[in-house]
Amino acid sequence: MRTLRTTAGRALTAAGVVAVAALALSGCVAKADTSAAGSSAGLTVTSTDDSCQVSGSTAQSGTLAFDVTNGGSQVTEFYLLADDGLRIVGEVENVAPGASRSLTVVAQPGKYFTVCKPGMIGDGIGRADFTVSGDAVTVDGPDGELKQQAVDLYAAFVKDQVAQLVPAVQQLADDYESGDDAAAQAAFPQVRAYYERIEPVAEALGDLDPRIDYREVDAVAEGLDWTGFHRIEKDLWVPAQDALNADGETPAWQGWAPSTPEERAAYGDGLIADVQELYDYVHGPEFTQSLDAQGVAGLSNGAIALLDEVATGKITGEEDWWSGTDLYDFAANVEGSKMAFSLVRDFADSKGQDGTSLVSRIDAGYGDLEAALAAHGSLTDGFVGYRTLTDADKRELTDLINALAEPLSRLTTTVLD
Numbered sequence: 069m070r071t072l073r074t075t076a077g078r079a080l081t082a083a084g085v086v087a088v089a090a091l092a093l094s095g096c097v098a099k100a101d102t103s104a105a106g107s108s109a110g111l112t113v114t115s116t117d118d119s120c121q122v123s124g125s126t127a128q129s130g131t132l133a134f135d136v137t138n139g140g141s142q143v144t145e146f147y148l149l150a151d152d153g154l155r156i157v158g159e160v161e162n163v164a165p166g167a168s169r170s171l172t173v174v175a176q177p178g179k180y181f182t183v184c185k186p187g188m189i190g191d192g193i194g195r196a197d198f199t200v201s202g203d204a205v206t207v208d209g210p211d212g213e214l215k216q217q218a219v220d221l222y223a224a225f226v227k228d229q230v231a232q233l234v235p236a237v238q239q240l241a242d243d244y245e246s247g248d249d250a251a252a253q254a255a256f257p258q259v260r261a262y263y264e265r266i267e268p269v270a271e272a273l274g275d276l277d278p279r280i281d282y283r284e285v286d287a288v289a290e291g292l293d294w295t296g297f298h299r300i301e302k303d304l305w306v307p308a309q310d311a312l313n314a315d316g317e318t319p320a321w322q323g324w325a326p327s328t329p330e331e332r333a334a335y336g337d338g339l340i341a342d343v344q345e346l347y348d349y350v351h352g353p354e355f356t357q358s359l360d361a362q363g364v365a366g367l368s369n370g371a372i373a374l375l376d377e378v379a380t381g382k383i384t385g386e387e388d389w390w391s392g393t394d395l396y397d398f399a400a401n402v403e404g405s406k407m408a409f410s411l412v413r414d415f416a417d418s419k420g421q422d423g424t425s426l427v428s429r430i431d432a433g434y435g436d437l438e439a440a441l442a443a444h445g446s447l448t449d450g451f452v453g454y455r456t457l458t459d460a461d462k463r464e465l466t467d468l469i470n471a472l473a474e475p476l477s478r479l480t481t482t483v484l485d
Contacts, residue, residue: 113184115163116140120184120194127175129202134171138163142186146171147228148198151179155407156224161188175200189231215364218411222367223350223359225407226266230343230350233262237343241336244300247329253304257388257396260297261447264397265404268373270346272358279342283386295338298388303327303335305390364415367408368480374405375476379469383462385454395451398465399441406434409479416482423482426475433472440468 111133112123117140136146145161148171157180158173177200183192236259243252263270263281270277278287280296287294303326327335349355359366381387382398409430417427444461445451457465 113146114139115144115146115184117142117186122182125197126199129175129177129200129205132173132175136160136163137168138165140186141165143188145185145188147183148173149181153181156221156228159224174205176205177202189234191232218364219359222411226269227350229262229266230347233343234347236262237340241340245332245336249304256391257393261396261400264400267377268370276345295335299335301390364412364483365480368412368483371405371408372476374401375473377401383466392453392455394454395444396447399447402437412483416479419482419485426478426482429475437468437472440464
């Protein structure tokens with residue numbers, strides 16, 4: 069078994085303080101003084117190897133400062149998360165043992181979570197409620213600075229998702245290689261969600277996404293070795309005698325034989341290595357430089373690309389052909405798309421009536437699509453198998469995707485106008 073190696077101990081490009089405005093939660097981006105709404109100072113955070121102690125659980129809206137001290141033996145991170153537990157409002161990373169760092173954010177009224185991440189991988193520890201009360205805050209600062217903060221915030225989101233993907237893939241590979249297929253089957257769609265939320269990042273890295281996430285039909289068509297999630301998936305859900313491949317013609321069992329233990333070890337370790345490569349990339353300078361070069365256009369384009377993933381693969385049921393877990397991928401793609409949109413939403417909204425109208429349509433589109441998905445389950449509680457959906461169910465989801473795709477396709481132009 070090859071064990072994942074993290075790079076938490078090295079100096080990261082974005083080391084130190086990442087001070088980010090809470091753009092994803094702000095209703096406007098106006099030139100106003102945040103000091104009028106007040107500020108909260110003196111919040112302290114003590115992170116150890118097994119705890120995350122925050123000195124308070126409430127604050128007034130405005131500028132919040134968290135002084136983070138690492139009392140543990142591993143490099144750590146501290147996050148302030150939005151109420152969905154997914155969006156990152158602010159984070160400070162690469163806090164060495166014995167060191168202290170500060171995180172400053174402009175926080176709007178609402179519910180949040182605080183969490184520490186010793187070792188900078190996994191879900192983190194000590195997640196706790198944090199409430200901000202008071203009046204809504206308008207953010208002061210040059211437009212360019214605010215846009216860079218949005219890009220920084222998305223970089224933090226991607227790093228967090230990949231950091232959680234690392235140990236999740238390790239456990240999936242352990243179960244798969246040891247022959248514990250029941251455990252691997254249960255984990256498979258949940259593990260993939262981390263990847264599906266940020267899939268366009270991997271797709272930009274040459275053959276990395278094909279190695280991690282290609283379907284059998286795609287690998288064969290391009291003459292590539294078939295590896296990654298879906299190669300493991302076919303072992304876990306052995307094709308039935310009456311099953312067809314994704315081309316709808318070839319019997320799935322034709323020429324198929326379950327992998328030997330040695331082959332399972334190779335496929336599992338290969339996926340581990342490829343995810344490690346992704347982890348190293350998003351924690352390196354090339355990723356930061358790429359996001360900076362694309363700017364907010366990259367974020368809006370990312371929102372569009374993830375919805376395209378749903379429209380071209382998940383809605384057809386061809387992505388997770390053997391397991392039928394496509395709705396998990398569907399939901400994760402939508403979450404990732406909505407996250408990217410949330411970071412540029414205010415810029416579009418500030419473009420006058422046309423921008424406000426566009427934002428309103430996109431908000432409604434996400435809401436309608438999420439509600440339709442919720443009728444079939446959730447990422448937390450599980451989704452029904454894709455093949456249980458009726459033709460009417462599929463048409464409804466397709467119509468809602470198309471309804472959202474139209475205004476979303478105009479987002480980048482509006483943001484850059």
